[in-house]
Every structure is written in C-alpha cells, then in structure tokens.
Amino acid sequence: MLEVKNVAKSFNLKNLDKGKFSVIRDACFNVNSGECVALIGNSGCGKSTLMRMIYGNYVCAEGQIYIDKENILDLKAIEMSILRKQKMGYVSQFLRVLPRVSTIDLVMEPLLDQFESRARAKDIAETLLSRLNLSSQLWHLSPLTFSGGEQQRVNIAIGFSKDYKLLLLDEPTASLDRENKKIVMDMISEKKEKGSAILGIFHDKEVRDKVCDREIDVSNFSAS
Amino acid sequence: MSNSEEDFNFAYLDEQTKRMIRRALIKAICIPGYQVPFASREMPMPYGWGTGGVQVTAACLQETDVLKVIDQGSDDTTNAVSIRKFFERVAGVKTTENTGKASVIQTRHRIPEQVLSEDQILVYQVPIPEPLRFLEPRETETRVMHALEEYGLMHVKLYEDISINGEISTAYAYPVKVNDRYIMDPSPTPKFDNPKMNFCPAIQLFGAGREQRIYAVPPYTKVISLDFEDYPFEASRAEKTCEICGATNTYLDEVVIDDKGTRMFSCSDSDYCNSQKS
Amino acid sequence: MEQILKAKAINKKFGDVYACNNLSIELYTGEVVGIVGESGSGKSTLLNCLSGSLVPDGGNITYLDRDNNWLDLLSLPEPRKRNLLRTEWAFVHQNPRDGLRMAVSAGGNIGERLMAIGYRNYSQIRAEATEWIEKVEIDAIRLDDKPSIFSGGMQQRLQIAKNLITKPRLIFMDEPTGGLDVSVQARLLDLIRSLVRELGLSVIIVTHDLAVARFMANRLIVMKNGKIVETGLTDQVLDDPQHSYTQLLVSSILKV
Numbered sequence: 001m002l003e004v005k006n007v008a009k010s011f012n013l014k015n016l017d018k019g020k021f022s023v024i025r026d027a028c029f030n031v032n033s034g035e036c037v038a039l040i041g042n043s044g045c046g047k048s049t050l051m052r053m054i055y056g057n058y059v060c061a062e063g064q065i066y067i068d069k070e071n072i073l074d075l076k077a078i079e080m081s082i083l084r085k086q087k088m089g090y091v092s093q094f095l096r097v098l099p100r101v102s103t104i105d106l107v108m109e110p111l112l113d114q115f116e117s118r119a120r121a122k123d124i125a126e127t128l129l130s131r132l133n134l135s136s137q138l139w140h141l142s143p144l145t146f147s148g149g150e151q152q153r154v155n156i157a158i159g160f161s162k163d164y165k166l167l168l169l170d171e172p173t174a175s176l177d178r179e180n181k182k183i184v185m186d187m188i189s190e191k192k193e194k195g196s197a198i199l200g201i202f203h204d205k206e207v208r209d210k211v212c213d214r215e216i217d218v219s220n221f222s223a224s
Numbered sequence: 225m226s227n228s229e230e231d232f233n234f235a236y237l238d239e240q241t242k243r244m245i246r247r248a249l250i251k252a253i254c255i256p257g258y259q260v261p262f263a264s265r266e267m268p269m270p271y272g273w274g275t276g277g278v279q280v281t282a283a284c285l286q287e288t289d290v291l292k293v294i295d296q297g298s299d300d301t302t303n304a305v306s307i308r309k310f311f312e313r314v315a316g317v318k319t320t321e322n323t324g325k326a327s328v329i330q331t332r333h334r335i336p337e338q339v340l341s342e343d344q345i346l347v348y349q350v351p352i353p354e355p356l357r358f359l360e361p362r363e364t365e366t367r368v369m370h371a372l373e374e375y376g377l378m379h380v381k382l383y384e385d386i387s388i389n390g391e392i393s394t395a396y397a398y399p400v401k402v403n404d405r406y407i408m409d410p411s412p413t414p415k416f417d418n419p420k421m422n423f424c425p426a427i428q429l430f431g432a433g434r435e436q437r438i439y440a441v442p443p444y445t446k447v448i449s450l451d452f453e454d455y456p457f458e459a460s461r462a463e464k465t466c467e468i469c470g471a472t473n474t475y476l477d478e479v480v481i482d483d484k485g486t487r488m489f490s491c492s493d494s495d496y497c498n499s500q501k502s
Numbered sequence: 503m504e505q506i507l508k509a510k511a512i513n514k515k516f517g518d519v520y521a522c523n524n525l526s527i528e529l530y531t532g533e534v535v536g537i538v539g540e541s542g543s544g545k546s547t548l549l550n551c552l553s554g555s556l557v558p559d560g561g562n563i564t565y566l567d568r569d570n571n572w573l574d575l576l577s578l579p580e581p582r583k584r585n586l587l588r589t590e591w592a593f594v595h596q597n598p599r600d601g602l603r604m605a606v607s608a609g610g611n612i613g614e615r616l617m618a619i620g621y622r623n624y625s626q627i628r629a630e631a632t633e634w635i636e637k638v639e640i641d642a643i644r645l646d647d648k649p650s651i652f653s654g655g656m657q658q659r660l661q662i663a664k665n666l667i668t669k670p671r672l673i674f675m676d677e678p679t680g681g682l683d684v685s686v687q688a689r690l691l692d693l694i695r696s697l698v699r700e701l702g703l704s705v706i707i708v709t710h711d712l713a714v715a716r717f718m719a720n721r722l723i724v725m726k727n728g729k730i731v732e733t734g735l736t737d738q739v740l741d742d743p744q745h746s747y748t749q750l751l752v753s754s755i756l757k758v
C-alpha cells in the first residue's frame with residue numbers, strides 16, 4: 001500500500017546562518033494493507049518528519065513515496081488534497097482546528113467531504129465520540145478549551161471517522177489514560193482487520209507490542 | 225427652406241439652441257425612454273420652475289400653435305400663468321385653457337383627463353430624470369445599467385416600498401418601462417396618470433433643465449408601470465367624488481376652503497372640471 | 503478534477519510599480535485557494551484582475567462557465583461579464599459598504615440579485631431572502647432593517663447572503679474577515695466553509711492572516727512584490743516553507 005524509497009530530507013532555514021541541515025537519508029520501507037508498522041527511534045531522529053512527508057505536509061525533494069503504486073511526489077497540490085480526502089487519515093500530536101466549530105461538526109467534516117448524508121455522518125460521529133468516552137455535553141462545544149486527553153480523543157475521532165486505506169498516527173495515545181488507551185488500541189486493530197495500512201509512532205511500548213506487526217527504526221536513516 | 229431662419233427664429237431661443245434641442249428631441253423620439261443629454265440654456269426663471277420644459281416647448285412652438293400650460297392640473301397657478309405669459313410675449317402664440325383646443329401642452333405633475341389626440345404634443349417639466357438615482361448615485365453606473373438593461377435595482381425600490389408599507393406606496397414618479405426597453409421616470413405625475421401614457425396618441429416630450437436631459441415617448445408607444453406579480457400596479461385615486469362637477473373617475477385634489485379648515489375634494493384638472501359642470 | 507479558472511502571465515503596473523508581475527494561477531472546481539503576502543504585495547490587484555474589476559496590462563484569463571464553455575474573460579463583452587458577476591460569480595469585499603446598499607433593507611439587499619435575474623414575485627423573493635438571512639445566522643426579524651444599524655459581523659454575513667443567493671460557482675473574497683474581532687471572525691469563517699462545501703463553490707480568498715489561510719484554503723499562494731514566491735498545499739507551505747520570504751513570514755508570527 002505504502003512504499004517509501006530512498007527518501008531524504010533536509011531543512012534549509014534561509015534566514016539563519018547554518019540553517020541548512022539534513023535529517024533523513026535514504027529511507028526505505030513499506031507498509032502493506034492490514035498491517036500496522038511502528039516508526040521508532042530516539043527523539044529528534046525524524047519520525048514525525050518522515051510521516052509528514054508521506055502526508056504531504058512536508059516537502060520531499062528526494063526519493064519516491066508510492067501510495068497505491070502512485071508516486072505522490074509527482075502529484076499537484078490539488079491532486080494531493082484529493083488523495084488525502086480519499087485515502088489518507090492523519091492523526092497528529094496536536095489538535096489544530098478552527099475556533100468555534102463544534103466537536104461533532106469537526107468529526108463529521110471528513111465524512112461530509114465524501115458526500116455522506118448529514119444524518120449518516122452524524123450517526124457515525126456520535127458513535128465514535130461515545131466510544132471514546134467523550135461526554136455528550138462536550139459534543140457541541142469547540143474542543144479548543146478541552147483538556148489534553150480530550151483534545152487527543154477528538155483528534156482520533158476525526159482521523160478514524162472513515163475507513164482510510166492508509167492511516168498515519170503520530171503518538172495518538174500519548175496523553176490518554178489506561179482505559180482510553182485500550183479503546184484506541186481496539187480501534188486500531190479493527191482498522192487493520194478492515195484492511196487499512198497503518199503507520200504509527202507510539203512511545204508506549206505496551207501499545208506497540210499489542211497492535212504493531214513490525215517496527216522500523218528511523219535512526220537507521222538518520223543523516224547525522 | 226430659404227426663409228427658414230425667419231420661421232424658426234422666434235420663441236425666445238436663438239436658432240443654434242433651437243436646432244440643438246430639436247436634434248435632441250428627434251433622437252429622444254427615435255429611442256423611446258432614453259435620456260438624451262442636451263446643453264441646457266439659462267432661462268429667465270430659476271431652475272425648478274420648469275426651465276427644461278420651457279426650452280422643449282420653445283423648440284417645438286410654431287406661430288400657428290395654441291399653447292396650454294398647467295401646473296398640478298390647473299391653468300391658473302402662478303407658475304402656469306407666468307409660463308403662459310412668457311410665451312405669449314416671446315412667441316406671440318395663442319394660448320388656451322381648453323385641453324381640446326391646445327396643440328402644445330406644457331405640464332407640471334399632471335396629464336390632462338381628456339384623452340389627447342395625434343395632433344397634440346405634451347411637454348413635461350422634469351426635475352430628476354434618472355429613475356435609478358434614488359438607489360445608485362453614480363451617473364456612470366446608471367448609464368451602464370440603462371445601456372445593458374440591468375434594471376433589477378428598480379424592483380429593489382418597489383420591494384422596499386412593499387416591505388415597509390405593505391404595498392407599493394410610490395404614488396408619484398412611478399417608474400415605467402417604455403417600448404419594452406428603457407426604464408423611465410414619468411416626472412412627478414401621480415401614478416393615476418401612468419396608464420394615460422400607454423399608447424397615447426399624442427407625442428410626449430420630457431425636459432429636465434438642471435440635469436440637462438431630454439427624453440420622449442412617441443405616439444402609440446407601450447408604456448408599462450413596473451410591479452410584482454403578487455403586487456400588481458394600481459392607478460389609485462382618492463375614493464371620492466368631485467364636489468364641483470360630480471366626476472368619479474378623475475384625479476382629485478383635497479383643498480381647504482375656509483378658515484375653519486373645511487376640506488373639499490375637486491378635480492385637479494381644472495379645465496376638465498369646468499367642462500363637466502356645464 | 504476540472505479547472506474552472508485559468509490565468510496566465512497576468513501583468514498589471516501602476517506607474518513604476520509592478521502590482522502583478524507575470525502571474526499565472528489556476529483554480530479547480532471546489533477548491534479554495536488562499537493568496538497571502540504582506541501589504542502592497544499585489545493580492546487585491548490580482549484578485550481584481552481575475553474578477554474582471556481591473557483590466558490587466560497583459561495576460562490571459564479564461565473561465566469555464568456553467569454550460570462548459572471556456573470564456574476568454576479579457577475579450578468578453580461587458581454585458582456578459584456583468585451577467586457573470588451577478589449569476590455565476592460573487593465578490594465579497596473587505597468593507598461591507600462596498601458590497602451592500604446601506605440605504606436598502608437587508609431583504610432588499612439579499613433580493614437584489616434575484617430581481618436582477620428576473621424574479622418578479624414579491625412573496626417568492628421574500629421567502630428566499632428569509633431563507634438566506636437565516637442561513638447566515640441573522641434573525642429573520644431583521645429582514646426589514648437597514649444594514650447601517652447592523653454590527654460589522656452581521657454586515658459581512660449579509661454581504662455573503664446577498665452574494666450566494668443566486669448560487670454562484672466562483673467566489674472572490676478580499677479579506678472577508680478583515681475588520682472583525684476574533685470570535686466574530688471565527689464564526690464567519692466557519693459559515694463560509696460550510697457554505698463552500700454545501701454549494702461546491704470554488705473560492706479565491708485574499709488574506710494577510712495566515713491563521714485564516716490555514717483554516718480556509720486547500721492551497722496557498724504566497725506573493726511578494728507582485729510575484730508568486732511559493733505555492734503548494736496550505737499546511738505544507740505553512741509548516742515546511744521553502745522560500746526564505748515565506749519562512750520569514752511564517753516565523754514572524756505566532757504559531758498558527
């Protein structure tokens with residue numbers, strides 16, 4: 001499903017002296033459908049950077065990244081944004097949403113983007129939020145004032161609302177309590193069974209052992 | 225055409241001016257409802273006293289014409305009398321109060337009740353010729369709107385009327401569409417008179433002195449008052465009878481007749497009222 | 503995915519100032535493109551050229567109309583152009599006064615486009631105006647009020663209702679939330695976003711606010727001195743900017 005080939009990444013901060021530095025070199029790996037693969041490595045080795053390049057959030061100037069055999073680095077911005085909507089879910093570490101929009105609307109949004117009916121989108125969103133133990137009193141509020149754990153669960157609900165072919169998870173369980181962590185692990189397993197390819201960054205070894213089929217050590221691709 | 229100079233050079237205006245105004249009039253008649261700019265001249269009366277109408281009348285008058293001047297339907301207001309006197313002096317034409325006997329009728333704010341005929345010219349005094357002015361102050365923009373027939377705005381005005389008053393409350397200067405093309409301001413005549421403009425046998429000429437515009441409706445031209453399907457145009461009048469002649473189908477004025485404030489309704493068209501009395 | 507607007511090599515000079523220097527942009531159906539850049543970089547000039555309110559000195563602009571014909575906008579007859587502006591296009595100005603008639607009631611403002619395209623039934627116009635004023639979250643009781651007594655946020659919402667009532671396909675916005683305070687701004691952006699999705703609109707939005715750009719736009723164009731310095735997916739341009747100017751722009755403001 002996902003194939004990363006000879007990918008390298010360097011940042012060039014042009015307004016700084018010595019602003020140019022390499023982070024990743026010659027990264028090669030793949031993730032199959034129905035499989036969950038963990039990116040591991042010490043802090044700062046480039047796990048999030050790699051994931052962001054796959055999502056198109058960071059520019060990838062070297063190598064190839066294939067999704068469904070299509071090199072996404074050849075895509076125009078508009079094509080990439082369509083590919084995201086159709087195939088790729090991304091749960092980032094931090095929630096970044098428009099102020100004032102209610103939690104339920106945020107979760108419904110990706111579904112509506114794919115022309116689901118409002119009623120069905122609402123149904124799916126409510127089921128997800130309930131499952132993640134998010135009190136229904138919060139559904140109609142903006143998540144921007146929620147606690148860290150609540151925000152993260154909103155983020156997960158947004159990323160899990162659809163059955164994406166590829167799911168990118170950057171520390172989805174970091175600030176969750178045991179009970180909620182367990183629920184998220186179950187959700188990940190279900191997505192696997194449904195055939196999603198999942199690439200995740202999990203600091204928590206317990207989570208990795210439970211849901212991940214393989215680990216890829218990103219420090220092996222480290223440029224330094 | 226050898227003695228043309230002699231023929232034309234009367235009725236106050238010099239020949240140049242008269243020719244210029246006649247040209248504007250011909251253009252106006254060719255494009256019914258279209259406002260033709262013209263170089264309005266100083267007249268021996270202030271703007272707002274019918275200088276546009278006076279220039280148009282002066283440009284039309286010939287020695288054989290018989291002139292009638294009305295103001296709000298009446299022949300004997302100061303304004304009507306002074307314009308009539310003016311033309312008696314500068315053109316020496318005959319004048320009349322009898323609508324049927326006049327060949328040129330200059331009017332402010334009314335159309336005579338008596339149906340006009342093909343050999344008559346009705347000259348309107350117009351203060352503000354641009355019907356769109358109320359909502360669109362930019363002249364450049366209103367010109368483009370006329371050119372491109374973008375008249376949605378005119379209905380916005382009527383919409384506002386209904387939303388505020390529950391009906392189209394515009395009672396004067398009620399906008400019309402001429403010959404299915406131009407939207408025109410019929411000058412501040414009551415909307416009761418609007419239907420008289422439609423397929424009128426007489427030539428209707430409009431002169432705006434201060435704004436320097438002339439426009440026209442040729443004989444037998446379609447003139448339709450704008451409206452909404454569910455709020456159709458109505459040529460309304462006071463639901464009263466003229467207390468002088470007993471007419472029930474004329475436009476009425478309400479006048480105070482004594483010191484106690486007693487009011488009376490009577491025809492605003494004084495000539496018509498007189499003719500009905502006898 | 504189909505293009506709806508294509509502009510090639512747009513040039514516009516004011517005196518010696520190149521407000522648009524050889525700019526090319528394309529817009530796809532359903533796409534929201536943001537144009538960001540510092541004051542004076544030529545954003546509004548570009549938008550005005552694209553929307554036909556300014557004639558560029560050179561270049562080529564084509565638009566795919568409702569009937570699937572590519573129209574050459576620079577040679578399009580004026581009546582057709584104005585017709586497009588009333589039907590298939592909309593322009594939301596920063597200052598609501600530029601887009602509203604302040605002496606006309608809210609309902610009259612919203613209904614104007616309908617009347618312009620031939621609606622002649624008062625009740626129907628009023629019904630649609632009521633529907634739209636509610637859609638933009640203004641109480642329908644205010645339908646007969648003049649916009650001059652509305653708050654800035656309400657005026658802006660009214661302007662949007664007025665523009666969207668004829669279901670346009672392409673909408674130009676120049677700083678639509680410019681003068682508004684933050685909470686009002688967020689509500690308005692959310693409203694615009696849901697309308698964009700509901701109606702499948704294509705949008706070009708000019709803003710100097712990167713937060714607004716992030717939340718509204720799929721794709722971003724960064725301008726400086728009349729030139730495009732960078733373009734790409736919005737989050738990519740903001741999170742991993744390539745051009746030194748964009749890097750400066752992104753780092754010089756609070757994290758968005």
Ligand SMILES: Nc1ncnc2c1ncn2[C@@H]1O[C@H](COP(=O)(O)OP(=O)(O)OP(=O)(O)O)[C@@H](O)[C@H]1O
Pocket residue numbers: 011023041042043044045046047048049050741742
């Ligand atoms: N947008 C950026 N601009 C410049 N440098 C960046 C950017 N994003 C990441 N980096 C740098 O790239 C390197 C890798 O960062 P990254 O966030 O990928 O690490 P990580 O492996 O995810 O670490 P952690 O486990 O702490 O999250 C770091 O040195 C970081 O400072």
Ligand SMILES: Nc1ncnc2c1ncn2[C@@H]1O[C@H](COP(=O)(O)OP(=O)(O)OP(=O)(O)O)[C@@H](O)[C@H]1O
Pocket residue numbers: 516517519520521539540541542543544545546547548710
């Ligand atoms: N009508 C005009 N006459 C002369 N110069 C103009 C005109 N319009 C714009 N300019 C100049 O063109 C340049 C670009 O202006 P423009 O309004 O497009 O900038 P902008 O990016 O929209 O800025 P802002 O964010 O302040 O609105 C500026 O230098 C401006 O002074």
Ligand SMILES: [Mg+2]
Pocket residue numbers: 047048049
């Ligand atoms: Mg990380």
Ligand SMILES: [Mg+2]
Pocket residue numbers: 545546547676
């Ligand atoms: Mg601007």
Ligand SMILES: [Zn+2]
Pocket residue numbers: 466467468469470471490491496497498500
């Ligand atoms: Zn009478």
